Amino acid sequence: MxxxxxxxxxxxxxxxxxxxxxxxxxxxxxxxxxxxxxxxxxxxxxxxxxxxxxxxxxxxxxxxxxxxxxxxxxxxxxxxxxxxxxxxxxxxxxxxxxxxTADVESYPLQKKRHSFEFLREIAHLRPRTNTFGAIARVRNAASAAIHNFFQERGFLYVHTPVITTSDCEGAGEMFQVTTLLHDDKPPKSLDYTEDFFGKRASLTVSGQLEAEIYATSVGECYTFGPTFRAENSNTTRHLAEFWMIEPEMPFYELPQNMQLAEDFVRSVIKMVLEKCPDDMQFFNDRIDKTVLETLKNITENEFLRVSYTDAIEILEQSGKKWEYPVSWGQDLQSEHERFLTEQHFKQPIILFDYPRTIKPFYMRCNDDNKTVRAMDVLVPRIGEIIGGSQREERYDVLLDRMKEQDLNPDEYWWYLELRKFGSVPHSGFGLGFERLILLLTGMQNIRDVIPFPRTPKNAEF
Missing domain, CATH: 2.40.50.140 (Nucleic acid-binding proteins)
Structure with a gap:
């Protein structure tokens, strides 16, 4: 039996x-x-x-x-x-x-609806509810779909380090890792040559730079692991610990990168819809009645390619009053991204060629010296779900970009050397896994689509 x-x-x-x-x-x-x-x-x-x-x-x-x-x-x-x-x-x-046994008087999950805020306080029990059980199954199916997508295409799965000495994004919002901290010794006065690693180290914000090593050695590869940002944002869209998927591809230029990102999003959504039909129907019935319609829009429409400059012009001519004013050279906010996908184009789009001043050092500069070969995939209801670029493969240009953003080239010596020994054009992108789960489920708060959310002032369970 x-x-x-x-x-x-x-x-x-x-x-x-x-x-x-x-x-x-x-x-x-x-x-x-x-x-x-x-x-x-x-x-x-x-x-x-x-x-x-x-x-x-x-x-x-x-x-x-x-x-x-x-x-x-x-x-x-x-x-x-x-x-x-x-x-x-x-x-x-x-x-x-x-x-x-379960004590009837103290067991908190009785047969009634509980608020998501309350359930966050009992994260050790919330997977027993319909909503969070369904989220767990969708996360599982999406994870399998991601690996399936890349494995079928011959990508190599690479485990990049959780502890790093490089700030990939250059924003400085990194969690420091040290064995030297004491109450009577502030961090700035510490001698990091005496620290465990002999230098200042932090939790990674991205596995991209290390993935580029493997992409320029063994071919197409991807990472899928936890990343950490010490961004003091207590919003429904931010986590201090979250999971990222970051493929890197040698010999890919921006058009091939955009196509792979589109194929990736559509493939993962289709597999989740196939593997979790009852859960997806639940989300559509109980959480957001537009979930299945939105996902159908994404899987059945090709993603339009729109330049950042054209998008700014559309936003400026929309006649709408924005909470965050629109002008060339400013990064787009969620309200702008959702307007473009939900009201103007009414379908997914990929924006490309962003101003160099608002993008990280590793993105390839265009000949106009004003823009870089960056791309963002925008979808209805979420806005940006993928960010990526063609990487800068020219040694001298990359060195100048580091200096431009006040980065110490000595700390990135190995990254620069990749441009000295057989450099090739290459590209990649990153997708925040929890953003994808928000899209799939219709949930409104990112803390509800990860098993144990880590946010400012909160590291329970």
Missing amino acids: DRPRVSRILSDGQPGEPVEISGWVRTRRDSKDGFSFVELNDGSCMANLQLVIDSSVPGYAETIKNVTTGSSIKITGEIKESPGKKQRVEVHASTLELIG
């Missing part, structure tokens, strides 16, 4: 089939006729499995009273056709084992 998950029993279980199943109790209803209905969930799918446990089950009278919401049980029994309309099959128990 096997031990299937609830999802398998509900989809493929056959009447007369013996089963053993374990999980957590959602509800229990007792009948006057001497049996109980128990709704069991094991996290494998959205739906609960109905168990019918009658008084002939050994130990029924002593055990059933402790089978309360939140408790864990194991039963053996037989699959039967269900007379009810809500489910195809149910399981009639022949044995019942109470694994773990």
Whole structure:
């Protein structure tokens, strides 16, 4: 006798089939006729499995009273056709084992709707709810889809370091890693030659620079791992710890980079829709009624290519009053990105050729000396979901860009050397995984699409 998950029993279980199943109790209803209905969930799918446990089950009278919401049980029994309309099959128990009790008075997840704010306070229990169980399954399917996309195309999965001495973005918002800190010694006075690594080190904000090493050695590669930014932003769009997907491709120029990014987004969305239909329908019904429509728009429309300069002109001529004024040379804000995708073009777009003054040092300069070969993929409801560029492969230009942004070239000696020994045009992009999950689920707060959010003043669990 096997031990299937609830999802398998509900989809493929056959009447007369013996089963053993374990999980957590959602509800229990007792009948006057001497049996109980128990709704069991094991996290494998959205739906609960109905168990019918009658008084002939050994130990029924002593055990059933402790089978309360939140408790864990194991039963053996037989699959039967269900007379009810809500489910195809149910399981009639022949044995019942109470694994773990749940105190009725203190168990916080009773049969009612809880606010997402409250559920963040009990992140150790929120995966048991419908919403967060569905988010977990969608994250899993999206992760698999990402690896599948790159593996099918021959990309190499590279593990880049979590601890680094390079600030990829040049913004300085990095979490310092040290063994020297003491209450009576402020960080600025520390002698980092005596530190664990012999120099100042931080948690990585990106694996891109290291991925470029492998891209210019073994070909197309990608990273998929945690990144950290000490940005003191307590908003619905920012996390201090989040996951990034960063492919790097040698011999790719900007047009090929944009096409790969488009193919990537569309492929991942399609696979999640295929693998998690019930969860995706739940998000559309309960969270945001435009989720499936938005995703259909993305998967069925080619992404328009629009220059940054043209986008600024469209925004300036829109007649709208912006919270953040629009002018050439300023970075676009979410309100501008969403206007372009939701109101003006009404579909995904890729903006390219941004002003060099607002982009990092590693992006390739165009011949006009005003713009760089950067690109941002914008989608409805989210705005920017991918940022990328063709990388600067010319040694002298890259060195000048570092100095222009007050970076010490000595700290990037190895990155510069890649431009001295067989340099080639190459490109890449980055996608924040949690931004993707926001798009897929319709959730409004990024803290609700990662299992354990890390934000200013909050590092619980």
